[in-house]
Amino acid sequence: DIQMTQSPSSLSASVGDRVTITCRASQSISNYLNWYQQKPGKAPKLLIYAASSLQSGVPSRFSGSGPGTDFTLTISSLQPEDFATYYCQQSHSIPLTFGQGTKVEIK
Amino acid sequence: EVQLVESGGGLVQPGGSLRLSCAASGFTFSSYWMSWVRQAPGKGLEWVANIKQDGSEKYYVDSVKGRFTISRDNAKNSLYLQMNSLRAEDTAVYYCARDSSILTAYYNVFDYWGQGTLVTVSS
Numbered sequence: 227d228i229q230m231t232q233s234p235s236s237l238s239a240s241v242g243d244r245v246t247i248t249c250r251a252s253q254s255i256s257n258y259l260n261w262y263q264q265k266p267g268k269a270p271k272l273l274i275y276a277a278s279s280l281q282s283g284v285p286s287r288f289s290g291s292g293p294g295t296d297f298t299l300t301i302s303s304l305q306p307e308d309f310a311t312y313y314c315q316q317s318h319s320i321p322l323t324f325g326q327g328t329k330v331e332i333k
Numbered sequence: 334e335v336q337l338v339e340s341g342g343g344l345v346q347p348g349g350s351l352r353l354s355c356a357a358s359g360f361t362f363s364s365y366w367m368s369w370v371r372q373a374p375g376k377g378l379e380w381v382a383n384i385k386q387d388g389s390e391k392y393y394v395d396s397v398k399g400r401f402t403i404s405r406d407n408a409k410n411s412l413y414l415q416m417n418s419l420r421a422e423d424t425a426v427y428y429c430a431r432d433s434s435i436l437t438a439y440y441n442v443f444d445y446w447g448q449g450t451l452v453t454v455s456s
Contacts, residue, residue, distance in 0.1 A: 260442050262378075269428055269446035270370075270378065276439050313378055317441035321394045322368075322380040 228252050228316050232325035238333040245301040247328045249314035257293035258318035264327075265310045273312075274299065304330070335359040335445045337429050342450030349419050349454070355412040355429030355447055363387075363407035366432035368443060369414050371425035371452075379425075382414065383432065383441070397423075419454045426451050 229252040239245050249259065257277040262270040272281045277292030287302045301308055309332055314325040341353040353369070368383040382393045382403040391403050402415040412429050426449040433444035 258439070258441075262443075264378075269448055270443070271446075272433070272442065272444050275433070275437055275442045275444075279437070281444065315378070315380075315443075317439060320392045322383075322441050324378040324380070327377045 227321055228255060228319060228323055230314055230316055230323050230325040232312075232314055232328050234328060235326065236329040236331060238331050239304050240333045241304055241306055243304045243333075245304050245308075245330060247299045247312055247314075247330075249297045249299070249325050251295045251297070251316055251318075254295050255293075255316045255318035258316055259290075259292050259297045260315045260317055261288075261290055261299045262313045262315065263308075263310045264313065270313065275317075301330075335431070337431065337445055337447035339427065339429055339447045339450040342427065342452045344453045344455065345419055346456050347420060347454055350415070350417045351419065351452060353414040353416065353427055353429075353450060353452070357410045357412065357429075357431075360431070362405075362410040364435055366434060366440065367405060367412045368430045368432060368441075369403060369412075370428045370430050370443070370446075371423075372428070372449075373422075373425040376425075381427070384412070416452070419452075421454050424452060424454045 259277045261274040264270040274290035278290045311329045336358045338356045369381040400418045404413045428449045429447045430443035431445040433442045434440040
């Protein structure tokens with residue numbers, strides 16, 4: 227199974243900050259990497275697919291990079307509605323696996 | 334508007350069974366792979382199973398193989414998860430999710446999710 231490791235597990239940031247979250251795969255997954263945002267009590271929401279493709283309707287302050295084994299999700303200017311938990315997910319092979327999540331909190 | 338509505342969750346004793354349903358609307362259900370993803374209380378996301386458009390291919394995470402069965406009824410626009418021999422570690426919110434592959438050409442990307450249904454396995 228492909229293990230996905232996110233860092234950090236949590237971070238505190240202020241509105242307007244640039245935030246970067248890292249996801250590392252235990253083997254090369256090309257660009258088969260996706261990012262989701264989840265707010266408390268809600269279902270996850272797709273932000274980025276194929277490492278760097280922005281899902282329709284997602285603000286352009288979100289961006290992703292890859293490919294290979296190391297990936298990043300960047301929020302260029304953190305907004306109040308961005309405080310949430312973020313998950314990466316590999317779609318390279320079954321079983322599909324997620325990172326453990328990164329909680330973005332208000333500083 | 335795409336909608337996925339799960340139902341069937343509840344409290345069940347260890348070793349018991351439960352059948353989850355997911356009613357889909359707002360899109361051509363029969364054209365999409367579908368998945369179940371779960372989230373234990375306070376924990377991260379875990380993919381459980383997926384099924385091809387016509388039901389001819391199904392895949393499972395190892396921890397549920399032989400106990401859970403994913404199925405679908407395209408005439409009813411519905412996805413199911415039959416869960417048998419339930420264990421305490423199966424306690425979670427179960428989400429159904431649509432695979433975006435026919436739109437993006439990338440498989441196993443989940444572009445729409447239901448609100449989830451809670452399954453609690455406890456005596």
